[in-house]
Amino acid sequence: MSMRKLHTHEAMLFALLRASLHQKETETSFFKGVSPEDWKACYLLACRQGVMALAWDGVWKLPDALMPPKTLKITWGMAVEAYEERYERYCRTIDELTEYYMSKGIVPVQLKGVGLSAYYPNPMHREGGDIDIFTYSNKKDVLTDAEANRLADQLMEGQGIKVDRHSRKHSNFYYKGIPIENHKTFVDVEWYRIAPQVDGLLKKMLVPQSTYLMRGENKCLTPPECFNVLFVAFHAAQHYGSGLALHHLCDWAMVLKRCGDSLPDELTDRKFRKAVAAFTLLCNRYLGSDGKEDKEAAGLAEEMLEEILYPKFVIGSVPVTGKWNILSYKFRRFRYVHGLNNQVLEWPMWKRVWESVVKKLCHPETIFKTFSE
Numbered sequence: 001m002s003m004r005k006l007h008t009h010e011a012m013l014f015a016l017l018r019a020s021l022h023q024k025e026t027e028t029s030f031f032k033g034v035s036p037e038d039w040k041a042c043y044l045l046a047c048r049q050g051v052m053a054l055a056w057d058g059v060w061k062l063p064d065a066l067m068p069p070k071t072l073k074i075t076w077g078m079a080v081e082a083y084e085e086r087y088e089r090y091c092r093t094i095d096e097l098t099e100y101y102m103s104k105g106i107v108p109v110q111l112k113g114v115g116l117s118a119y120y121p122n123p124m125h126r127e128g129g130d131i132d133i134f135t136y137s138n139k140k141d142v143l144t145d146a147e148a149n150r151l152a153d154q155l156m157e158g159q160g161i162k163v164d165r166h167s168r169k170h171s172n173f174y175y176k177g178i179p180i181e182n183h184k185t186f187v188d189v190e191w192y193r194i195a196p197q198v199d200g201l202l203k204k205m206l207v208p209q210s211t212y213l214m215r216g217e218n219k220c221l222t223p224p225e226c227f228n229v230l231f232v233a234f235h236a237a238q239h240y241g242s243g244l245a246l247h248h249l250c251d252w253a254m255v256l257k258r259c260g261d262s263l264p265d266e267l268t269d270r271k272f273r274k275a276v277a278a279f280t281l282l283c284n285r286y287l288g289s290d291g292k293e294d295k296e297a298a299g300l301a302e303e304m305l306e307e308i309l310y311p312k313f314v315i316g317s318v319p320v321t322g323k324w325n326i327l328s329y330k331f332r333r334f335r336y337v338h339g340l341n342n343q344v345l346e347w348p349m350w351k352r353v354w355e356s357v358v359k360k361l362c363h364p365e366t367i368f369k370t371f372s373e
Contacts, residue, residue: 008034009041010309016042016058017051017246018288021253023121026061039068043076049308050247053125056080080125087124088214090114093178094131095218104155105139106148108221109208111183112235112251115222118211119254127247130179132170134186134206152182187234193346194269198234201264202227225259233263234345237275241340243315244308253283256291275344278304300343312336 006014011030019026046055056076059068067073094114101108111132117123137148153163156173164172168190170183186202189195208221223231232255236248255261261280263273277297282305283289313333320329341347 007041008038009045012038012042013045013049013051013055013246014286016046016055017250018058018286019061020054020057020125021121021250022257022288024061024288026058028062028066031062031066036069036072039072043068043072045309047079049245050127051250052076053080053083053127054120054122054247054250057122057125083127084124087114087117089176090128090131090178091213091218091220093176094133094220095213097131097133097175097180098220101135101152101155102138104151105137105143106135106152107138107208108133108135108152109206110211110220110222111186111231114213115211115220116228116232116251116254118213118222119228119251119258123213126250130181132181132183134183146184149182149184186231188238191347192238194267194272195345197267198230201267202231205230226262228255229259229261230263230267233261233276233279234272236279237272237344238341240275240304240344241307241337244304246308249279249282249287249308252279253287253289256280256283256289261291269346271344271346274300277301307340 008030012034015027015030018024042055043052046052059073059076068076091114094110098108098110111134113128113131117126117128120126133152135149135152136145137143143151153165153171153173156175157163161173161175169185169188170181173180173182185199187195187199189199192198202223205224205227207224209224210219211222212219232251236244236252239245239248261276263276267273274294274297277294278301280289280291281293281297281301284291284293285301286305313329313336318326318329320326338347
């Protein structure tokens with residue numbers, strides 16, 4: 001796989017991430033003679049890709065003469081400081097939820113997010129959105145796993161917290177202002193052809209272990225390494241065509257470094273394995289990883305990188321007006337996203353069409369909606 005010709009600000013960001021992820025000196029050659037506009041573009045790209053705080057660690061490894069302009073440096077530093085405060089809140093929250101649920105006979109295992117941040121050299125700088133937990137029974141003679149999962153939601157409702165149960169995969173609620181997803185399954189078992197097999201394998205692998213956060217001040221339960229290899233890879237594959245970003249690749253780079261890339265032998269699906277190989281190639285070429293390479297995935301890897309940096313369609317908004325234009329845009333986006341997604345995780349078109357029709361019938365107000373879908 002040949003290196004893609006990168007724009008200056010893209011090459012800068014990858015250099016910052018390589019330094020951050022692998023605790024190396026930042027490669028200064030990428031920063032000599034760059035303009036303030038290049039630095040601004042680099043920062044904005046880092047923000048869009050969910051790696052702003054990670055890139056900051058690479059900035060601080062640069063000599064003073066190659067640092068970003070003072071104004072941008074202050075803006076960047078303040079954004080990182082705000083994220084660090086948010087990360088501390090997340091750590092305290094998952095610690096509190098873990099202790100509370102365990103006292104009720106419920107095991108809350110933290111998926112990705114704060115738990116996975118422990119794989120990073122600077123855990124505080126792995127950016128995340130919500131807190132994903134998988135809850136099941138710790139007292140099988142008292143509660144079944146399904147009962148424990150429902151109880152987890154009911155306990156929140158007992159505190160006056162609204163719980164949204166619209167999803168088959170997980171419920172949603174806000175705990176002290178932080179979004180929580182309480183998973184019933186690990187993946188969307190009714191969508192992708194291999195999803196039921198993947199979910200079953202993940203359940204077999206789930207032997208929770210204690211992970212200590214914030215220098216040992218907070219604790220949560222996390223899955224073992226073999227679980228994270230499969231889960232992180234599948235999660236990233238689900239996002240291809242609908243939001244795959246550099247923060248997904250950074251997670252995979254850290255999983256490669258910590259756990260390797262061995263998938264269960266039973267999982268023989270060629271599309272998914274090719275996707276995982278493409279993630280590894282991208283991490284090797286652009287993020288400094290040293291994973292096992294499969295050259296047959298090179299073409300897919302390049303297509304993935306292009307979609308990450310320059311997605312053809314905007315996810316979450318519709319940049320057109322007028323009912324006909326909105327419908328046309330959504331139809332073209334639907335076909336395009338399905339085509340990309342189906343390259344890595346087989347999802348029959350009829351099933352996807354049916355899911356979309358049901359969603360629109362249940363929520364007709366979304367047909368012409370142009371944002372936050």
